[in-house]
Amino acid sequence: MRLILLGPPGAGKGTQAKKLIECFGIPQLSTGDMLRAAVAAQSEIGLRAKEIMSSGKLVSDDVVIQIVAERIEQPDCAEGFILDGFPRTLAQADATETMLKGKGLELDHVIEMRVEDDELVRRVAGRFSCAHCGASYNDQDHRPKVEGVCDKCGHSDFTRRPDDNAETMRTRLKAYYKETAPLVGYYYCKGILQFVDGMKPIDEVFADISSVVAPRSSSGNP
Numbered sequence: 001m002r003l004i005l006l007g008p009p010g011a012g013k014g015t016q017a018k019k020l021i022e023c024f025g026i027p028q029l030s031t032g033d034m035l036r037a038a039v040a041a042q043s044e045i046g047l048r049a050k051e052i053m054s055s056g057k058l059v060s061d062d063v064v065i066q067i068v069a070e071r072i073e074q075p076d077c078a079e080g081f082i083l084d085g086f087p088r089t090l091a092q093a094d095a096t097e098t099m100l101k102g103k104g105l106e107l108d109h110v111i112e113m114r115v116e117d118d119e120l121v122r123r124v125a126g127r128f129s130c131a132h133c134g135a136s137y138n139d140q141d142h143r144p145k146v147e148g149v150c151d152k153c154g155h156s157d158f159t160r161r162p163d164d165n166a167e168t169m170r171t172r173l174k175a176y177y178k179e180t181a182p183l184v185g186y187y188y189c190k191g192i193l194q195f196v197d198g199m200k201p202i203d204e205v206f207a208d209i210s211s212v213v214a215p216r217s218s219s220g221n222p
Contacts, residue, residue, distance in 0.1 A: 001024060001026060001079070001080035001108050001109070001213055001214075002080045002081060002083075002100075002105065002106070002107050002108050002109075003020070003026075003080065003081070003082045003083070003107070003108060003109045003110070003111065003213060004082075004083045004087075004107060004109070004110045004111070004187075005017060005082060005083075005084070005111055005113060006110055006111065006112045006113070006180075006183060006184065006187070006193075007112055007113035007114070007115065007198060008115065008120055008172075008173055008176045008177075008180075008181075009120070009124060009169070009172050009173070009176065010115065010119075010120040010121075010123045010124040010127075010169065011113040011114075011115045011120065011198045012113055012115070012123075012198050012202065012205060013084065013113060014084070015136070015202060016113070016202075016205060016206055016209055017082050017084055019202075019206045020082055020206075020209070020213075021082070023210070024079075024080075024213070024214070025079065026076075026077070026079055026080040026081050026082060027076050027077060027081050027082070028081070028082045028084050029068065029071055029072070029077075029081050029082065029083055029084060029086075030084040030085060031064055031067075031068070031084070031085055031086045032085070034067050034068065034071050035049055035053075035059065035064070035067060037071075038067050038070070039053075043070070045063060045066045045067055045070065046067075048063060049063050049067065061089075061091060061092050061095055062095070064086065064092075065092075065095045065096065065099050068083075068086065068096070068099065069099050069103070072103070072105075073103075080108070083096075087183065088179055088180050088183075089179050089180065089182075089183075090182055090183065090186055093183055093186055093187075107187075107192055108192070108213070109192060109194060109212060109213055110183075110187040110192050110193050110194070111193075111194050111195065111196060111209055111212060111213075112184055112193060112194070112195040112196070113195075113196055113198035113205070114195055114196070114197060114198050114199075115198040115199055116199065117170075117173060119199060120169065120173065121166050121169045121170065121173075122140060123138060123140075124164050124165075124166075124169045125164060125165055125166045125169060126138045126139035126140045127139075127160070127161075127164055128158050128159065128160045128164075129158065129159055129160075130150040130152065130153060130155060130157070130158060130159075131155070131157040131158055131159040132150065132153050132155035132157060133150060133152050133153040133155070135150055135151065135152040135153070137158070194212045196208040196209055196212070
């Protein structure tokens, strides 16, 4: 299963990706993580990326595509993967499709998570995380069970990203609608786009995604 979760920041893509990993055992591929891993491994493309980043420039699409291409050849991707944060533009989508075709592969699903703008702003402006284990929380609807104590690891240090505020979020949304939202039409035309209501509770959203990626027959058998 080769999958893209598509949606604006705050839609819940990361949360749902973690649940998919647990359920289906396929890795989540983040371009940031892959870049750092390639640089650390000192592979040919990793060294090229390091040189570009050291000069203060953005890593070009062709370099990122090569890093993704190398990553999906690793054994843990044999049964599929979830692309996280990539592609972001139509040019990247075209390059990704060409790369996959060159390997005899194709995307199985692109799932758009739809959430209203005001809800996205509310979610992002209220989120914080455990500084020790990274567990995520939100001021409005997901505070620690014991105030000031992480549910997962028991530590009491929390952190907030400085850009998690309403003003910055609305700027990020404008960038998303300009650069990434056109991918909705792109994948719709290819016949692999599905959408889920990201306004629902987390478990219901996951159930909807699961019904797309692993549909069951009417008899109830897998």
